[in-house]
Amino acid sequence: MKNRLRVLRAERNWSQADLAEKLEVSRQSVNAIETGRFDPSLPLAFRLARLFDTTIEAIFIEEV
Amino acid sequence: MKFCRRYLSPYQRRSMRTIEIMMGICIAVSILLQAILERHHPSLATRYGMAVLSIAPIIMTIILIARYLQGEKDEYLRNLVVESMLWGLGMVMVADSFFSYVDLHPAVVPFGSLSMDIFVIAATSTLEFKLWRNQ
Numbered sequence: 001m002k003n004r005l006r007v008l009r010a011e012r013n014w015s016q017a018d019l020a021e022k023l024e025v026s027r028q029s030v031n032a033i034e035t036g037r038f039d040p041s042l043p044l045a046f047r048l049a050r051l052f053d054t055t056i057e058a059i060f061i062e063e064v
Numbered sequence: 065m066k067f068c069r070r071y072l073s074p075y076q077r078r079s080m081r082t083i084e085i086m087m088g089i090c091i092a093v094s095i096l097l098q099a100i101l102e103r104h105h106p107s108l109a110t111r112y113g114m115a116v117l118s119i120a121p122i123i124m125t126i127i128l129i130a131r132y133l134q135g136e137k138d139e140y141l142r143n144l145v146v147e148s149m150l151w152g153l154g155m156v157m158v159a160d161s162f163f164s165y166v167d168l169h170p171a172v173v174p175f176g177s178l179s180m181d182i183f184v185i186a187a188t189s190t191l192e193f194k195l196w197r198n199q
Binding site for chain 2: 024025026028029031032033035037038040041044
């Protein structure tokens with residue numbers, strides 16, 4: 001699944017490590033999600049949406 | 065498994081270290097018991113004792129991994145560990161299938177003595193590779 005995580009993170013000048021710390025996950029997790037290698041669970045997706053003050057649909061783009 | 069640990073939490077590092085030690089014990093016990101079997105001819109009762117001794121560290125490893133997975137909050141790492149274990153078990157099955165055709169020959173090392181080594185090598189190398197890829 002594609003996502004806008006890298007863009008949203010860059011807008012806030014956050015490093016992957018910063019985002020990982022805010023989400024309480026490893027930096028590898030952030031990298032795996034950003035590169036589309038790993039799709040987060042719904043609770044983590046909600047945490048991301050809350051953190052970026054947006055909706056899940058605005059972060060993750062469904063590939064049809 | 066020290067390769068890509070920089071970004072792991074103390075809980076993850078501690079758990080992986082404990083699991084590694086237990087896997088090392090599994091291999092050491094397996095080598096020791098094989099050596100005893102090759103040099104001596106233990107009685108059936110002793111063989112049962114040795115069999116129990118050989119499975120004890122494997123069960124402990126499973127318990128340690130299960131405890132780690134229960135306490136691991138990072139779903140991606142949880143996923144990686146499960147995937148690595150599956151690769152480890154898968155490679156043991158692959159080797160088992162392969163050796164079942166050749167290990168009747170006296171020149172071939174009995175597969176049973178290598179299964180734990182294959183599991184550890186396959187599981188840890190998968191985990192290391194996946195952690196390295198997402199550095």
